[in-house]
Amino acid sequence: MKTMEQIRHLYSRAGFGLRFEDMRLVEQLSVKHSIDFLFRSSVQSKPLVSVKENVNYKDFLKDDQLSRKMFMMQQRQQEKDLNIEWLKNMSTGNTQLRDKMTLFWHNHFACRTLNAWYAQQLNNIQRDNALGNFRTLLLEVSKTPAMLQFLNNQQNRKGHPNENFAREVMELFTIGRGNYTEQDVKESARAFTGWGFNKDGVFAERKFLHDDGQKTFLGNTGNFTGEDIIDMLLAKKQTAHFICTKLYKYLVNEVPDAANVNAMADVFYNHKYEIKPLLEFVFNAKWFYNEKNTGNLIKSPVEFIVAMNRQFYIDYQNPDIQIQFQRALGQVLFYPPNVAGWPGGKNWIDSSSLMYRLSIPATVLNDGVIDFTGKTDPDDEAFIATARKEKKAVHTRVQTQPDWNKFLSDIPAHTTKKEIAQLVLSPAINSKLLSIINKATDIKTMVIELVSTPEYQLS
Incomplete structure (x- = not known):
């Protein structure tokens, strides 16, 4: 494959495609320098800002029907404004790689909330950490009101554990199904008791709701907290493999190649879950540009x-x-x-x-x-x-x-x-x-x- 063909493929996967305008910037570059250029162009993280305030729907519950209807219309407009702002940023900005990875993390940490302020906050965390460290990203996402509310951890308390959040952290965010037991779910749910947020939408560790008893998780026993659970999940290389499999399907081919995914997982795990070295490895790999991996992914x-x-x-x-x-x-x-x-x-x-x-x-x-x-x-x-x-x-x-x-x-x-x-x-x-x-x-x-x-x- 010729250099310009490789660069076109790189931009279609690491961004949203190469334009003739972009060709003038990269036509004299090697593939490696084009990769470096994509990273340099994505250093800045431009936050979404269309939602200006956190309006709590509970404030309107006691109001008359017209006020509640006006609130619902305002809420819908905030959601639309947020959607269009992000779409415009992706369509006109120069941070293609950061935008492409934000879109990946947006789906990896899938979340729905009726509060546009919470949705904006979660998206900006995914954007800020899209090319950073996965542990930091996972921890910050796990502490957002959007995710804690969506997965019911606001109701997770000592003596009455709610397992939803703990289960999805394992099944969908880290280690994947089949690599933990139902007992691990129960024990980790106890560790996440008390994680919630206050009326201002700020994360709060409500210690009076936390179960500080002994817990056994993935073969380890101790007085574990939520962060301890996350660290033990990251210590398992299966977490790196699970994420790299999803990323391979997103960037390379819907049918994972076991050897390539294993190589990706080695890089990710050995670099302590730093995302940039992992992406650099993928984009510099010869197999990334193989004919079977080009022009084969259906655009979302x-x-x-x-x-x-x-x-x-x-x-x-x-x-x-x-x-x-x-x-x-x-x-x-x-x-x-x-x-x-x-x-x-x-x-x-x-x-x-x-x-x-x-x-x-x-x-x-x-x-x-x-x-x-x-x-x-x-x-x-x-x-x-x-x-x-x-x-x-x-x-x-x-x-x-x-x-x-x-x-x-x-x-x-x-x-x-x-x-x-x-x-x-x-x-x-x-x-x-x-x-x-x-x-x-x-x-x-x-x-x-x-x-x-x-x-x-x-x-």
């Missing part, structure tokens, strides 16, 4: 939207349309289906979502109308029901403005149509794509046809 809906936004510098007159895209495609930021997160891979595609995936690019690039039949937001249905009795198709004008002038002007002189196609698409150019390229009378028409193909769904 968010990756699909962000890649399109970045490639064509899309400006949305109504940014909320992007939330409708997410609903139609099955991935709404901050709303994972359950604590296990989005399953990914081929699960992203069904007959309905594929139809939208193939129609959205041309619609967006031509300011068209899209039919969102049956894709109403469940949280909005109550409001919609008051406005009309029967369910109708939602026809929405996308109202976008791609910057075609910038896209076209960034293409270097003498670039062939096939070379343009190779930058837009991750898979190799096949005979069907070549036919589109050869028949195209102008670049804009060709590109719109290419992004409307199934191949554009792959990275």
Whole structure:
């Protein structure tokens, strides 16, 4: 594989794709220097800031019905603002690697909360630590009101342990199912008793609720705290292997290669769970650029939207349309289906979502109308029901403005149509794509046809 092909692949996995604008920055670089450039570009962590205050719904419970309804509408708007802000940051910012890894941790630590302030706080912790140390990330995530509330640890107290949080820390966040016993769950739940948060949304170790008795966990006995449990889980190399398996499926191939995953786990474990050395190892590995690992991953809906936004510098007159895209495609930021997160891979595609995936690019690039039949937001249905009795198709004008002038002007002189196609698409150019390229009378028409193909769904 030639150097520029490797760099294109690197950007499709470590970011959201390479643009002609980016090519001017990396075309003289080696693959190693391109990797270094991605890390340097992602040093800064830009926090989400759209949610300005923590409004507790309990403050409104005693108010009249209108006040409660106004609060619910305000809450929904905060959630939408947070979603759009993150999407805009990914679509326009230069911290691609940090953004891509924040998206990974957002799914690894899947969480739902009705409090947008808590959701923003959790996301910023994932963003700040996306390229840092996993222990720090795990510990900070575990102490957020969003996660403690979602997994019921606010109710975990001495004499009445709630096992939900402790179980998911093991099953989904660290060591994985099959590497602990039900007794380990019970004992670790006792260790996490008292972990909660106060009315201001600040973590609190409520010692009067903590079980300070002897506990036996993974073969160790002592007066363990929650942090002790986390440290014992990290001491098990299986934790490194579990996380590296998920990361391999996210960055390399849906079918894990045992030898490669083991090599990743060695690096992660030996570097005391530092994330940067692990990613550097993956991006510098020869197998990362093997043909079987290129153009083979189905983009998640968010990756699909962000890649399109970045490639064509899309400006949305109504940014909320992007939330409708997410609903139609099955991935709404901050709303994972359950604590296990989005399953990914081929699960992203069904007959309905594929139809939208193939129609959205041309619609967006031509300011068209899209039919969102049956894709109403469940949280909005109550409001919609008051406005009309029967369910109708939602026809929405996308109202976008791609910057075609910038896209076209960034293409270097003498670039062939096939070379343009190779930058837009991750898979190799096949005979069907070549036919589109050869028949195209102008670049804009060709590109719109290419992004409307199934191949554009792959990275």
